[in-house]
Amino acid sequence: MAKAVGLSGATSPGVTNPWVVAIVVAVAAFMEVLDTTIANVALRYISGGLGISSDEASWVVTTYLVSNAVALIASSFIAQRFGRKRFYLICLATFTTASILCGMAWNLESLLFFRMIQGFAGGGMVPVSQSILTDSFPPEKRGQAFAVFGVAVVVAPVIGPTLGGYLSDNLSWHWCFLINGPVGVFALFLVYMLVKDPPSAEEERLRMKREGIRFDVVGFGLLATFLGSLELVLDRGQTEDWFDSSFIIITAAVCVAALAAAIPWLLATKNPVIDIRLIATRQFGSCFIVMLAIGAILIATTQFVPQVLQENYGYTATWAGLALSPGGLVTMVMMFITGRLVNKVQPKYLIAAGAATIAYAMIFLTNITPDANFAFFVESRFYLGIGLPLIFIPITAASYDGLRPDQTDQASALINAARNTGGSIGVCIATNILAHREQWHQSQLIEHIVPSDPAYYQTLRTVQQFFAQQGSNSLDAQNQAIGWIGLQVQSQASFLAYIDVFQVLALISAAVIPLALILRKVGPKPHPSV
Structure with a gap:
């Protein structure tokens, strides 16, 4: 044995x-x-x-x-x-x-x-x-x-x-x-x-x-309260009408108070649950923010691309998931390629290149239309699959650079926490943008649906004639035509809202590029941990 x-x-x-x-x-x-x-x-x-x-x-x-x-x-x-x-x-x-x-x-x-x-x-x-x-x-x-x-x-x-x-x-x-x-x-x-x-x-x-x-129970409790209340605010904000709700106001106050109390405690206590001074450094702090942003993009797109495929294109859950699979194969190959590149190219440049590639993938998704096919979404994940490894592996070498051996475990935990926290924040932000902008676009489109608008009048007549040819009487055909136009308005508003979501994610990814470039150069033997 x-x-x-x-x-x-x-x-x-x-x-x-x-x-x-x-x-x-x-x-x-x-x-x-x-x-x-x-x-x-x-x-x-x-x-x-x-x-x-x-x-x-x-x-x-x-x-x-x-x-x-x-x-x-x-x-x-x-x-x-x-x-x-x-x-x-x-x-x-x-x-x-x-x-x-x-x-x-x-x-x-x-x-x-x-x-x-x-x-x-x-x-x-x-x-x-x-x-x-x-x-x-x-x-x-x-x-x-x-x-x-x-x-x-x-x-x-x-x-x-x-x-x-x-x-x-x-x-x-x-x-x-x-x-x-x-x-x-x-x-x-x-x-x-x-x-x-x-x-x-x-x-x-x-x-x-x-x-x-002993374990820093107070510091852990304050950080858990901060993260938990932050999630509640982001999750419930849209449904509770944000700061018009007393629940959101109280939860946000708890969130701010927990963070305000956690900072001096973590700085003063002998064995803090996390070394907050790491996040305050230029090198590790920048890597922490980069991982927050990339976590937001990775998790948000992995949720909202299948969502738009199911809701707007009628895909089954299986086919919606399959649209992401080719990107996973590209990511797998790129992980090994990047593993070799990281020993030859400075991590800061690889991270910047990865962020630019991801930004392009998000911009590519803003071209979404009602007639977009399966290949369109596969191609978008292809670009994302190239960009992600260019960040995930080099950021390790960059984040560990200059740390003492006793700081590496905490650094690993913080980087992983940044990815997951960023993912949660990304989903919440995207959900709120989608709901708010869909309402806004729908109200803008409805302004043009008036009898005096020539385009609306012509569309109404054409659709009404279509339903009449299908056997509907005049009144039913008119009601069906109005209902059909209403569905088109909802569909267009939904597509425009998703475009807004992808535009915001593109901006987040683009903001990572200057953060990556301010990182210092890493020595010839970066820390190997991921």
């Missing part, structure tokens, strides 16, 4: 190849990241199955992202204090159990509660997976190992809609979550058998216990 692989990379004869460990942790990370998007194309099924609005259904995505980000900021300390393998197994077991409970949810409240637990558990898996890879490989091979891991992290959000669409169309939306059950159990067995904590990690755990180093 193969022996377990030590996380320090030290092995004895007959030990399992570390690449097996890389694949195991990549599978677990893939499963966790997959759940950020697998439910996106199933939101219509969830909405109908639970009897809720589409806006409420979107909370299934944002609740997971925010709880995941909250857990990320605490994962580093907990893993060090209680043991990396033990913490990883607990997270994996909890994630698997919560996934099954999500699939068995009976109403919106239960689904959101189980998604929150799922997000908390998943938040500890990705950074610990990175630590396992770092310690399992010698420095000269870590880049290749992290390329495998990077494929899992970047491709999973793209495969999610395809898999979620197939399961929703052919089984039910419940299987978007239930599928994690057997995969999670299998991953649990492999991690238990193949992975163990290195002596250095055990020594660190005993040192923290001996010195009485």
